[in-house]
Amino acid sequence: MTDTQITPPAILSLEDYWPYQMVVLADRISRSTAAVVKEHADLNLSQWRVLAAIAEKPGRTAVEVVQMTPMDKGIVSRATKALLDLGLVKRQASQADGRVSHLYMTRKGERLYQDVLPRVESVPAEAQAELSPEDRANLLAMLRKLKAVLPDPQ
Numbered sequence: 001m002t003d004t005q006i007t008p009p010a011i012l013s014l015e016d017y018w019p020y021q022m023v024v025l026a027d028r029i030s031r032s033t034a035a036v037v038k039e040h041a042d043l044n045l046s047q048w049r050v051l052a053a054i055a056e057k058p059g060r061t062a063v064e065v066v067q068m069t070p071m072d073k074g075i076v077s078r079a080t081k082a083l084l085d086l087g088l089v090k091r092q093a094s095q096a097d098g099r100v101s102h103l104y105m106t107r108k109g110e111r112l113y114q115d116v117l118p119r120v121e122s123v124p125a126e127a128q129a130e131l132s133p134e135d136r137a138n139l140l141a142m143l144r145k146l147k148a149v150l151p152d153p154q
Contacts, residue, residue: 032123041116046071046079048120051105054089055113059102061094088112 014020034045041048053065062080066073080103083089088109094100105113128136 029124033120036119036123037116040119041112043082044079046075047082048116050076050079050083050103051088051109051113054103054105055110055117058104059092061100061102065103083109 030045033048037043037045037048043051049069049071050065053069054060057064060068062073062076065071065080066076069076071079080089084091087106090104090106091101092104094102131139
């Protein structure tokens with residue numbers, strides 16, 4: 001190579017870069033889920049995620065919701081307040097530590113969650129139908145493996 005030749009810069013092919021493709025897929029799923037939740041429950045995606053986190057494990061604290069969702073504490077706090085104001089969630093002080101409160105769905109929240117859940121689950125159903133049960137199991141296993149080796153930098 002002579003001094004006048006320039007080495008072409010390295011180019012990242014986003015089409016072949018799996019982290020980018022995962023972000024695109026996650027964004028599509030999130031936007032579709034947000035539309036379903038808005039239409040059928042008049043909630044935003046953050047509110048739905050908090051409700052789903054509480055449904056999965058009643059009694060979670062806001063800190064636990066932050067730890068298990070891709071949302072910061074400010075977003076979780078605003079979503080939780082909205083759910084409390086809507087009467088979908090109730091707060092109960094911890095018996096062990098009065099500074100901590102646990103979140104539970106109200107009956108109204110449970111009914112809404114049960115009504116919307118099948119609609120939310122249908123969002124990825126068409127794409128998932130393209131995968132065999134073995135492919136789905138492998139995909140989930142690979143995602144868990146990647147999450148384990150790529151810790152959250154927070």
